[in-house]
Amino acid sequence: MKKWLNYLPTIFIISIIVSLIAYSSQGSLRHMNYSEFQNLAKTAEFGNSSLTISSNVIDVEGVYTDPSQSSKNSTAFSVLVPNTEENLTWLTKTLEANGGQISIEDPNQGSVWLNVLGQLIPFLLIGVFFYFMFTKMGGGGSNKAFEFSKNKARMETDVKVRFKDVAGCDEEKEEVKEIIDYLRSPKKFTDMGAHIPKGILMVGPPGTGKTLLAKAVAGEANVPFFSVSGSDFVEMFVGTGASRVRDMFKTAQKAAPCIIFIDEIDAVGRQRGAGMGGGNDEREQTLNQLLVEMDGMVDNNGIVIIAATNRPDVLDPALLRSGRFDRQVTVNLPDIRGRQQILEVHARNKHLASDVELDNLAKRTPGFSGADLANVLNEGAILAVRNKEKVITMADLDEAIDRVMMGPAKKSKKYTEKDKWLVSYHEAGHAVIGLRLEDADMVQKVTIIPRGEAGGYNLMTPREEKYFHRKSEYLAQITGLLGGRTAEEIVFGEISAGAVNDIEKLTDIAKNMVRVFGMSSLGPIQYANPQGNVFLGRDYTQGGNYSVGVAEEIDKEVRKIVDQCHTECHRILTENRALLDLIAHSLFEYETLTNEEITNLMKFGQITDPNAPAIETKEVEAELEENTPPKLPSKASEEELDAAKNELTKKKED
Template sequence: MKRNWLNYLPTLFVISIIISLIAYTSQGTSDRMNYSEFRKVAKTAEFGDTTMEIDSTIIKVNGTYTKNADSKNKSEQSKKQFSVIVPNTEANQEWLEKTLTDDGGEISVSDPSSGNTWITILANIIPLVILAIFFYYMFMHMGGSSNNKAFDFAKSRAQMEQNVKTRFKDVAGCEEEKEEVKEIIDYLRSPKRFTDMGAHIPKGILMVGPPGTGKTLLAKAVAGEANVPFFSISGSDFVEMFVGTGAGRVRDMFKNAKKAAPCIIFIDEIDAVGRQRGAGMGGGNDEREQTLNQLLVEMDGMTDNVGIVVIAATNRPDILDPALLRSGRFDRRITVSLPDVKGREAILKVHARNKKLADNVELHNLAARTPGFSGADLANVLNEGAILAVRNHEKQITMEDLDEAIDRVMMGPAKKSKTYNENDKRLVSYHEAGHAVIGLKLEDAEKVQKVTIIPRGEAGGYNLMTPKEEKYFHRKSELLAQITGLLGGRTAEQLVFGEVSAGAVNDIEQLTKIAKNMVRVYGMSSLGPIQYADPQGNVFLGRDYTQGNSYSDGIAGEIDREVRKIVDECQKKCTKILTENRSLLDLIAGSLYEHETLTNEEIMNLMNYGTIENPNAPQEDDAKPAPIIDEPAEPEEKEPEEEENDKEPEKPAGVNQQDLDDAFNELTKRKD
């Protein structure tokens, strides 16, 4: 963008002042005298060549003179320039002629009317013009700038990108979503095919999904594949404190888009301006609703196949105004959900293009270890791994770096400087071991991938557990297994130490939420398939405050009893599993106490062989480590209820506190 020439005015003004000062200082030897002073100086001075400019009333005299000409000391004599104005009389003309020529000087007379009148006028006007422009500039950039910008408020804030470089190959993990927008690309490339068939291309596409799933990236890829301009703006850019500003920006945005058609308008976080109207107290004639009204009018006023496609993104579709979602405005709704294991692997491959990965890095295993991660989370994992590799002065990113990166993204950096005392360390070891045993022995529980007692974030330790297979729906038995697994740590504390700690606060929060959803949302209780859930989403001021619960106080009491019943049953089952597998619990807790971190392979070895190392594994130096995800085949086990008929359960009476203390002392000596 070219700079305004007024921006150079202060520099020119400063330069002119400097030149004036230099010119003024260069005239330091020149005297500007009045008539009386000149009469006194003329008595002792010797005049050289002079110039007289005779006007009708005055005589301008310029020349040189030698001061103190009568002095014998040459150092006291000095030659200077002078200028004086003398009244124009005959006596003064005669006196000047005699005085200025007595010492041999010559007089030259000039006519003032013979000079260039325009030069004189410009010499007097130009400084005034420069001063006027300078003060105008200062006023516009200081005092008047805010008023001047008031005319720019109604202009669109949408940023236009002409040559979009993003393509579908840069968007992974959403193949079905790509198929939904392919006809948009075909229409923008060759609209005649659709108009000949009488088809109307969708005016608007609403992309819905959790944050970080690639909604913005997919919209930009559509523009890149179609090779059309891409206007991008956030919903919050429309709303200002001045009334009518947002509506004006909407009009200006569509006006610019029509000039650049065919093109794509992308509105990110449209819920900032597209919330339901009429939800406020005291009327709805506010700035946000006026902006939404103008957006509705502009989209409704777009003629079919005009060449403009509006794509909007949000993760809160439940609060959008119904008029915005009707056919004719946002005709199509695309859900961009979290990627599955294949999608995560494809996303990792996209973000690993410029990464130097070691040979032991398997992106498939990494994808299997990151269920629930969005595309942004996966990109962050690879970036954190690269940062760790640089920090460790490594030439390539290893699997250990990526394993640590996953932990950092999920739980935060490890607090290695934080140390436990012996009692706390034993407590945390049994707490995490309790979670691990439930994951190993309960059929519908999630698979244990990693157990550690190294503090991360606000947690003293954690279990990394992933589902055995990713599902869209969870059965009741799976939800009960999740609650049982969350109770494993607290139950192990009660079983071993006879009391519980506050370390299970997060587990209790999660299992309570699952149990309440089972009763109130999923209908998995004796109350039947009736939903008693509270209103979801944010509260609308003036509307939802007056909305009460959808059930009576009696039903509320039954809900509480059902939630308690579910948790109590899971508690009993958890206690039974840990009691029957007390030896495995002690073994995993002791290994955690000694090694602080156990991987899936080490945990499976402890369960199958009683040691961390597999005694049947090859001992070659170049043997590759087993993948983190793959695990040895677990021997089939019957449910505890079925085993009771075959053999007696393992009795925990043989393990007392003294045996436990001796085992820990032995592990401590071995470590030392």
């Protein structure tokens, strides 16, 4: 029916066109009154005619020719004549005077219903057309008022996702296996007197697979899966959200056992009474109804609620208490083993080259979520198609990692020679700190090709993934972030604005060391709430939990940490000036260096053949003289070049 209603406007327009054509075809028919016909009958010559005789009138239709007119064309006419015996005799004589023939029509031959329908059809079409337009705009029908309060949960009865499709979260799977057993056979739990958790809250960063894990639970248990977003409950009309919650549980009760999945529950489950102007009544009523449905006067047996959020700190305490969300499952970012498993899952339908090693790819992507890893393989496949390759190569995946982290390369953007030297030494400074500082991250890749907002970047990964970081590791991170700015100071005698992102990161690390981690002379005292939420009204009136004097001491400690790291960074770069120049010159020439090439530069002085002998001092001097950057204060001294030569020769002999 809905399909035909979509064609109704077209049918209406066609009907109007047909009616206009029919009306225009009747435009040549001359309708006369009785007096006009009497005058015309005196001079006109009539052709064939038809008479429809009824009780009161005679309907005459035919054609005539007027001799007084210059044109001899026939004209159709129609006239109603009073039904009398004299008029009937006169009509017969007049119409047959010039050889015309008369046919008598039965007035009852046509159907009365057809005539009535013929008159009503245009009005019916107009009425149906306006009804269609009215309902299409959503303005009519009392059903809209009832549909407005209906829940927007989407039900899937045959979920295809299984645990094998969810990788990198083995512990999280163990936490939800009881839910699957309960949904499959609840009797063995009730016989033991156990109550299965009514709600499971999945907490974790975006893209870690919370939604996918919830669908896998429904798929493994083979039960209906209701999915809804927290924002689907909140509307501008008070009471709508609560009504939708009631309707959702009522619908789910009919399909029990089942799973209700609420994504981004913080949209409706935030703390009540928070905010500068008080809470939102509609959101709070919705939350109150959700609390009642989960553990109130109504017992919704067979319904398991799984919710996901990355902001558990803003949720209402009543929502997190036992009996509602009994269990919290933290879905963290995957470790190296988890990343490899995730890559294997997403590589099932990918055509990878024989040299692609997913374990190496996992090592180069610390901090990537499952969604990021899926995007890396997808970007690699797109690049392979763009390059008209038959398989996805490691070069495609390497470029895909850079795209996911920093965006596509801006190869059309050209540096001036001075800026190119500046960026080369800036990135070389980061690389040298990563190579020479023990606790610093490992250098995987260095490039001066612009990406996103950065003029170049270093891809640095931890030497080993840890859950806890030591103070020396934080200091090494700050020192590494200062490497680019310090290299500019040493080589060019001035600094640029290219280190703004580095300064932002190192400042946050230094402040956390002092205010949160207690890694300063102020002692193990926390001077800040690491989970403070400004948008919650309570934080505006809470104020700082330390005095003005302590704030001054905090600033001094932060500056002390940064100055200490800056001094250490300056020392390392000065002692390794030859290596800094070598990496910078290589970046200036090749623009991108990999981990293997940087290692070869450090060990052998060249990037091509690691088995070749170390370069001589004269070659280093010649290269520095040939590619001296603008405003370079001084090239490497003779002592530095001799020290570099001796060190490289010693490493080769070892």
